[in-house]
Amino acid sequence: MLTGKIQSLQVARFTPFGAYLKVGEEEVLLPNKFVTESLKIGDFLEVFLYTDSLDRPVATTQKPLGEIGEILALNIVSIQDNGCFLDLGIDKDIFMPSKNPKRFQIGQSVVVVLTNDKQNRLIAKLGIKERLLPFKGSLKYKKVTILPFETTPLGIGCVVNQKYYGLLYKNQIYSPLQIGKQSSAYIQKVRSDGKLDLSLKAFEDLNKEKERLLQIIKDKQNLELDFNSPPQEIYTICQMSKKSFKTLINALLKESKIIIVQSSQDPQRKSICLS
Missing domain, CATH: 2.40.50.140 (Nucleic acid-binding proteins)
Structure with missing residues (x-):
């Protein structure tokens, strides 16, 4: 029986504990709290399968934040000696094994992949890079x-x-x-x-950024920045990363729209002006 997936299952029978749903030749319990008065034998409904605290397959009509095989970010709700429990959006939290769980904090968001362990229990795992x-x-x-x-x-x-x-x-x-x-x-x-x-920017945005940078140079007449300027200084003046700044300046140089000259304020630096 595959756990960790949302499936459309048919009601087979009712018991004092809830409704049993057909899963191939097997059955899985949908607890009473999820059984509506209008539900009857033969009806189909979408449920999510997972294992309860006794490792028994169980169904819920609650929608999880993710399904088996998905990579997603979940929040830590408790920390144990051998791992952490994460909020999956259903009544039962999902376990994330860890050799060093104390490095995490409650409320922290961690990116994990949802998978089944050897006992067919749905768990969350770190180490997604190799996947x-x-x-x-x-x-x-x-x-x-x-x-x-x-x-x-x-x-x-x-x-x-x-x-x-x-x-x-x-x-x-x-x-x-x-x-x-x-x-x-x-x-x-x-x-x-x-x-x-x-x-983080589209190619079309880079063309717009090039025009914006050209306007900044025009407004300042001499832009007191060069390729050795600190990233924060470039961002403060131009609102762009240093890598974007260098890319755009090189493009404007190739188009002969600007020139690099000696700074009038600092002999150790260069400045940029219109050609």
């Missing part, structure tokens, strides 16, 4: 759904479209990005190993 597949093909600038799940020295690792690994580099992140909060991004590059470099 992600290499991306095949070339879909540069395609919009994708991302789920940030880890912070690395290079930036933030994301699950892309529930299947692939993508990276948002630190200097590409110009606004706070929350681990476990789903959002959108764009494929900037497909690496040889199938991992994806991501951008």
